[in-house]
Amino acid sequence: MSRRVTLKEVAKEAQVSPATVSLVLNNKPSRIAKETQQRIRDVAARLHYVVNENARGLVTNETRLIALIVPDIENMFFASLARHLEDACQEAGYALFLSNSDDRRANESALMTNYLARDIDGMLLIPSLESYRQPRQLQRQIAAAHCPVTLIDRLVTARICDGVGFDNVQGGRLAARRLLEARHRRFACISGQTDDINASNRMQGFVDVLRSHHIDADDILLLNGNYRFTGGYELADCVLDFGATGLFCCNDLMAMGVMQRLAEHDLHVPQALSIVGYDNIMRRFGMTSQLTTVEQDVHELAVRSWECLYRHIRLHDTGRDCATATSVTLLEPRIVEGATVADAPAKVFA
Incomplete structure (x- = not known):
């Protein structure tokens, strides 16, 4: 294992002071000539010098x-x-x-x-x-x-x-409006964990819009799929038995599970069931590119x-x-x- 090259060694080779080397390699403002700066960088590269972050942290008070x-x-x-x-x-x-x-x-x-x-x-x-x-x-x-x-x-x-996130209530509203635009009147929603505030907010936004459009509570089925592929897969039969024609899944993974189960029944999407997912994350991995979904960028x-x-x-x-x-x-x-x-x-x- 080779020894770590020191800043002083770079300074000696470049024929400048250690302070000058430090200014250049740490990209600090200075009046050092461009030719000198380049010579220092060339020497550092030739000697395979690596900035000692621990030492720099002691000086700058940051890691x-x-x-x-x-x-x-x-x-x-x-x-x-x-x-x-x-x-x-x-x-x-x-x-x-x-x-x-x-x-x-x-x-x-x-x-x-x-x-x-x-x-x-x-x-x-x-x-x-x-x-x-x-x-x-x-x-x-x-x-x-x-x-x-x-x-x-x-x-x-x-x-x-401070916190940064997406407006999940609004996401649920978007899903409901899209299915209402397609004139569906009987709905199911497969949510995540019951005590997950994000899942609850998505479901809340979805249900609020449906009820504002006079959809009766008896025409809305609410289920918990735990955000898992298996959750969507195992609940697909419940959705079909309920007679829903529009389904909102609170993530794309559960939507994929539902689609897998429907395929096993030889049922096609959207002919048998219209589905809106959530996240649009699967598309980044080359999957479910045809899924209508609520995107979180x-x-x-x-x-x-x-x-x-x-x-x-x-x-x-x-x-x-x-x-x-x-x-x-x-x-x-x-x-x-x-x-x-x-x-x-x-x-x-x-």
Whole structure:
């Protein structure tokens, strides 16, 4: 294993002072001639010099490290979000550490403690479902953190710090309006976990619009699919038995499960059932490109979340207290048209 080249060695080889090398390699403003700057960079590259981040952190009081904790990295929405967040951090000169809480508060707490001990500059957190149910522990931990924290997507605990997510009520409304436009009159909704505020809001928006259009409660079937492919698959028969012609699934994965079960019955979408999904995340992985769905723009969510955190990092660096900030930014979802919604059969609206 080779020895780490020091900044002094680069300075000696380039025939300049260590301070000059530090200014150039850390991209600090200076009046150093361009020729000298290039000579320093050439020497650093030839010697394979790597900036000592620990040493720089002692001087600048920053590590340029950001932590991201997600509930389930196997969830395609969170996986795609993590990728976009990493791009945003890297563009600003920060490195991103990613960890998975498995949707458990104990794991989440341990990860937060571990990262905070590393003197990270900021934390991006999608809270676990257990923190949804009992948010006080998470709130206390965030309040005690020495660096800014921004919540993403799951904003039920956003009273203690800033959060960025999508307007899930509006997303449910968009799904309902699309199915009503196709003249459906009997509906089903497969939601996520019953105590997930995002799923509840999507279902609330969906039902509110249906009732405002005089759809009777007896014509609306509400089910819980736990956001899983198997949830949609196992509940498809209930939807068919109910006689729904329009279905709203609170994520695309459950919509895929329903479509799989219908195919096994030799039933076709949208002839047998019109379906609206949610997220539009599957399309990024080359699947369900024909699904009509409510899109949450993952790139926009990542950029806005990073902007929120970075703003507080800069405030924190200037010594201004940002711990009391409690603003919530809600982004607007939109319908992405596919081939899974069609006019209801003539007998439904004749």
